[in-house]
Amino acid sequence: MFAFLAEHRQALFPAEMFADMYPSSNGRPSMPPQVLAAAVVLQTLHGLSDVDTVAELRCDLRWKAACGLGLHDTAFDPSLVTYFRRRLARSKRPNRIFEAVREVIAATGVLKGRQRRALDSTVLDDAVATQDTVTQLIAAIRRVMRQVPGAAQVAAACCTAHDYADPGKPRIAWNDEQARAVLVNALVTDAIRLLAGLPEQPLDEQAATAVGLLALVAGQDVEPAEDSDGRDGRWRIAQRTVPDRVISTVDAESRxxxxxxxxxxxxxxxxxxxxxxxxxxxxxxxxxxxxxxxxxxxxxxxxxxxxxxxxxxxxxxxxxxxxxxxxxxxxxxxxxxxxxxLRPAVPGGFDLDDFAIDTTAGTVTCPAGHAAAFTGNTDKKRATFGRLCEGCPMRHRCITAKNGRVVRSRPNHDLxxxxxxxxxxxxxxxxxxxxxxxxxxxxxxxxxARGNRRLRYIGTIKNNPWLHTRAAALNPRTLINLGLTRTDSTWTLTSELS
Structure with a gap:
C-alpha cells in the first residue's frame, strides 16, 4: 500500500479533486491536500490517531514516500489532519476519496460480469459513554444554560434540584430508592421550568438543538406519578423504554x-x-x-x-x-x-405456513379444515377462528389461548x-x-480490524466519511493483491481471480 501511494498518489488524488474545499479567498493550503488525503487513507487503514499519524510521517520512511514528503521533512502539526477531515466531512462531496477508488475499480473492469452483491451490517461502538437518566438531564440543562441567551438567568431563578455549576453528580444516597425518585422528579421539574421560562427569541442552530435535546431527554424516560394521597404533579422513571431512545447528550445520534x-x-x-x-x-x-x-x-x-x-x-x-x-x-x-x-404458538406445532391463506379471496383455512375470513386494514389483516377451535382435535398443536387461534397476514404475504x-x-x-x-x-x-470496531468521532456527519475512507483504504489493498498498476494513464490488473 505504501509503494502504491508513493507511485500513484497524484493520479489517485489529483489536486483539482479538492479544489472546492479550498476556495481561493482562503489562500493556498499550507499542505497540499493530496498529501493530507494520502495520510488520512493510511491513518484510517492502520487505525491511528492524528498525533500517531504525524509521528509516523516524521519517523517512518514508508509513510514519507507514500505521502510525498522528503527525507528531512518534519511533517506538519496534527491539527492539519483534523482540519482536512472536517473540511471533507462538511463539503458537498464528503465521500470523494471512496468515489475516487471506485472509479479505479470501474476502470480495471474487475467487477464486470460479477453480478452478485452480499449485504450485511455491523455495529460500531460509539466514542462516548452511555449516560443514565440523571446524567442526561443535568448535561442537557447545562447545555441550554451555556448556549441559549438568557437561559443561565432563568435557571438561577427556577432550577433548584442541583448545583449545575458543580461538575460532579448530585450528592445523595444512591442506594436509597426514595432519594433517587425525589432527585429524578426535581430534575424533570427543573427542565420543564427552564423550558417554560426561556425568553421568546430567534435561536441559532446550536441553541435550538440544545433546547430540543433537553425537551427530548426530559420526557423519554419518565412518566407522571401520583402521591399516596392521589395528588399528581410528580415524575418517576417509566417502566418502559421508548423507541429510538437517546442514550447520550454528548452524541445524540448514538443508540x-x-x-x-x-x-x-x-x-x-x-x-x-x-x-x-x-x-x-x-x-x-x-x-x-x-x-x-x-x-x-x-x-x-x-x-x-x-x-x-x-x-x-x-x-x-x-x-x-x-x-x-x-x-x-x-x-x-x-x-x-x-x-x-416462523415461531409457532405451540412449540413443535403448526406455524403460519401450515394454514392455507388465500390473499385474493381474503380467507384462511386451518390444518383441521376450518375457514375464516380476514378483517382489518391492508397492513394488519387478521382472521379469528374463535369458537371453531372448541373441540378441535388438533387444538393442542395449534394454540393454547382459550379464545382460539388468530391468524395475522402482513402485506406481501405471498412473496x-x-x-x-x-x-x-x-x-x-x-x-x-x-x-x-x-x-x-x-x-x-x-x-x-485494528481497533476500528470503536469509532473515534461523534455523530454521523463525521463518522460516515470515516467509514467511506476506511472502505476506500481497504479496496486498494484488495486490488493491489490482484496486481493493480497504471500503464499509459490506464488502470489495469495483472492477474485475475481463479
Whole structure:
C-alpha cells in the first residue's frame, strides 16, 4: 500500500479533486491536500490517531514516500489532519476519496460480469459513554444554560434540584430508592421550568438543538406519578423504554443496538454491499443503530441504487421483510435472502405456513379444515377462528389461548411464503447462499480490524466519511493483491481471480 501511494498518489488524488474545499479567498493550503488525503487513507487503514499519524510521517520512511514528503521533512502539526477531515466531512462531496477508488475499480473492469452483491451490517461502538437518566438531564440543562441567551438567568431563578455549576453528580444516597425518585422528579421539574421560562427569541442552530435535546431527554424516560394521597404533579422513571431512545447528550445520534435478543451494543450501524468473489466494497453507509428508517431492510434498496444492472442479492434474515423483498424484486434483482424463521404458538406445532391463506379471496383455512375470513386494514389483516377451535382435535398443536387461534397476514404475504418454500426446497438456492453469503463476514472483519470496531468521532456527519475512507483504504489493498498498476494513464490488473 505504501509503494502504491508513493507511485500513484497524484493520479489517485489529483489536486483539482479538492479544489472546492479550498476556495481561493482562503489562500493556498499550507499542505497540499493530496498529501493530507494520502495520510488520512493510511491513518484510517492502520487505525491511528492524528498525533500517531504525524509521528509516523516524521519517523517512518514508508509513510514519507507514500505521502510525498522528503527525507528531512518534519511533517506538519496534527491539527492539519483534523482540519482536512472536517473540511471533507462538511463539503458537498464528503465521500470523494471512496468515489475516487471506485472509479479505479470501474476502470480495471474487475467487477464486470460479477453480478452478485452480499449485504450485511455491523455495529460500531460509539466514542462516548452511555449516560443514565440523571446524567442526561443535568448535561442537557447545562447545555441550554451555556448556549441559549438568557437561559443561565432563568435557571438561577427556577432550577433548584442541583448545583449545575458543580461538575460532579448530585450528592445523595444512591442506594436509597426514595432519594433517587425525589432527585429524578426535581430534575424533570427543573427542565420543564427552564423550558417554560426561556425568553421568546430567534435561536441559532446550536441553541435550538440544545433546547430540543433537553425537551427530548426530559420526557423519554419518565412518566407522571401520583402521591399516596392521589395528588399528581410528580415524575418517576417509566417502566418502559421508548423507541429510538437517546442514550447520550454528548452524541445524540448514538443508540442502543440489538444484534441479537441477548447481545446489546451502543453506537451506530455500518451497512455494506460487497462483491463476494473479490471482497470489494461497492457501497457503504453509516447510520444510527436503531429506528425503522435505519433498519437493514429499509436501506437495502439504497445500497443497490447505483448498480447499472440487476444483481443477485445475498442477505441474512434482517433483509427478509415483505416490503424489502417487494422493492428489490420490482427493481429486477434476484433475491437469495434467508427468510426469517416462523415461531409457532405451540412449540413443535403448526406455524403460519401450515394454514392455507388465500390473499385474493381474503380467507384462511386451518390444518383441521376450518375457514375464516380476514378483517382489518391492508397492513394488519387478521382472521379469528374463535369458537371453531372448541373441540378441535388438533387444538393442542395449534394454540393454547382459550379464545382460539388468530391468524395475522402482513402485506406481501405471498412473496414471503414463496421465499420460505424456496429456501426449504430449492437445492440450488441453498448452495448459492452457502457459497456466496459468508464472504461478507470476512469483509466485516476487515472493516473492524485494528481497533476500528470503536469509532473515534461523534455523530454521523463525521463518522460516515470515516467509514467511506476506511472502505476506500481497504479496496486498494484488495486490488493491489490482484496486481493493480497504471500503464499509459490506464488502470489495469495483472492477474485475475481463479
Amino acid at each position: 442502543h443496538v440489538h444484534k441479537t435478543r441477548s447481545h446489546r451494543q451502543d453506537g451506530f450501524k455500518a451497512h455494506l454491499a460487497v462483491e463476494p468473489e473479490t471482497g470489494l466494497f461497492t457501497v457503504v453507509a453509516l447510520r444510527p443503530g436503531s429506528g425503522a428508517a435505519h433498519h437493514e431492510a429499509a436501506l437495502a434498496a439504497d445500497l443497490l441504487a447505483e448498480e447499472d444492472d440487476a444483481v443477485e442479492v445475498f442477505g441474512d434474515a434482517a433483509y427478509s421483510t415483505g416490503t424489502c423483498r417487494q422493492t428489490l424484486t420490482s427493481a429486477g434483482h434476484r433475491l437469495v435472502i434467508k427468510p426469517a424463521p 414471503q411464503a414463496a421465499a420460505r418454500r424456496q429456501a426449504a426446497t430449492d437445492l440450488d438456492w441453498q448452495a448459492g447462499y452457502r457459497r456466496w453469503r459468508p464472504p461478507v463476514e470476512r469483509a466485516v472483519a476487515w472493516l473492524a
